[in-house]
Amino acid sequence: MNLSRRPRRNRKSASVRTLVEETTLLAQDLVQPAFLLDSDSAREAVPSLPQIERLGLELMKQECDELLQNGIRGIALFPVFDDALKDDQGSVGLNAGNYFYQSLRELKQTFPELVFFVDVALDPYTSHGYDGLLSADGEVDNDSTVDILCQISCLLAETGIDYVAPSDMMDGRVRAIRQALDVAGHSSTGIMAYSAKYASSCYGPFRDAVGSSKQNGYLDKQGYQLNPANSREAIMELLLDTDEGADIVMVKPAGWYGDIISASRSKLQIPIAAYQVSGEYAMIQAAAERGWMDLEAGRDESLLSIKRAGADLIFTYFARCWNGNRS
Numbered sequence: 001m002n003l004s005r006r007p008r009r010n011r012k013s014a015s016v017r018t019l020v021e022e023t024t025l026l027a028q029d030l031v032q033p034a035f036l037l038d039s040d041s042a043r044e045a046v047p048s049l050p051q052i053e054r055l056g057l058e059l060m061k062q063e064c065d066e067l068l069q070n071g072i073r074g075i076a077l078f079p080v081f082d083d084a085l086k087d088d089q090g091s092v093g094l095n096a097g098n099y100f101y102q103s104l105r106e107l108k109q110t111f112p113e114l115v116f117f118v119d120v121a122l123d124p125y126t127s128h129g130y131d132g133l134l135s136a137d138g139e140v141d142n143d144s145t146v147d148i149l150c151q152i153s154c155l156l157a158e159t160g161i162d163y164v165a166p167s168d169m170m171d172g173r174v175r176a177i178r179q180a181l182d183v184a185g186h187s188s189t190g191i192m193a194y195s196a197k198y199a200s201s202c203y204g205p206f207r208d209a210v211g212s213s214k215q216n217g218y219l220d221k222q223g224y225q226l227n228p229a230n231s232r233e234a235i236m237e238l239l240l241d242t243d244e245g246a247d248i249v250m251v252k253p254a255g256w257y258g259d260i261i262s263a264s265r266s267k268l269q270i271p272i273a274a275y276q277v278s279g280e281y282a283m284i285q286a287a288a289e290r291g292w293m294d295l296e297a298g299r300d301e302s303l304l305s306i307k308r309a310g311a312d313l314i315f316t317y318f319a320r321c322w323n324g325n326r327s
């Protein structure tokens, strides 16, 4: 054949392929989500999240140590409270003496070079499992919820963690949290806003891990999380949170929302995080368990697609088993 272009020439060996590759995934791009127990040495498997365990404080320290040794720079920590401690107001989240705040303080002191992101939302604390306070009509009430989120953010900032990460999708919370942090003297605590957070089917294993309420299957959060059919609305949310003072914004889930990551890339100057959520991880794990997908290939391809879409940092349950920078 007489071809003017033979693109295969640039694919002919591993070295050539490496030289011309456009996207590289690095350990430093990844943040590990982790679930912290009120215990020293307990370890509990989460059946829907293979290879991820809820850990007590001493084991979490080992985990942090290993992450740093593998070049991972960030961790996103979530609490796990006993159902008996939850109420409809999420009061335990406002108890400055609860184990979570104490453990965070100790972890950050032990690992000052690890960047700690901590969720701000009421779902780990409420008996009903929603991210905010319910009003009489059963909807999550925006403004009273924002008030509590500000208080929780200040309690978190006092522990020394690096970024509070509002994941609740209430309106106006980023500006309110920024003001509350500044007034309380925490102007160096950052805000990583879950700005474009969709009402996704992919959060199930996470809700199992934190023990969220599950009366008739997983909760419906469409009253505040984004409709998967919408992209312009997501861009608006990302711009709003940037305007309100977020330091990093997030798109979540990541894999099915690459279009949102890439569209926001050209519109925003601040870093964009993407969260490969529990259900995305579980799908790859489940297919691999059945022998229907190669685990490492599926892991790398999924993460690469998120980076290629334009994410600066990627929250992923795979971070802990990352074994080398790759493309």
Ligand code: PBG
Pocket: 119, 121, 123, 131, 167, 168, 202, 203, 204, 205, 206, 207, 221, 276, 277, 278, 279
């Ligand atoms: C809580 C929160 C959720 C996730 C992160 N923070 C679940 C939800 O909104 O119901 C999901 C993360 C994951 O699935 O890995 N607000």
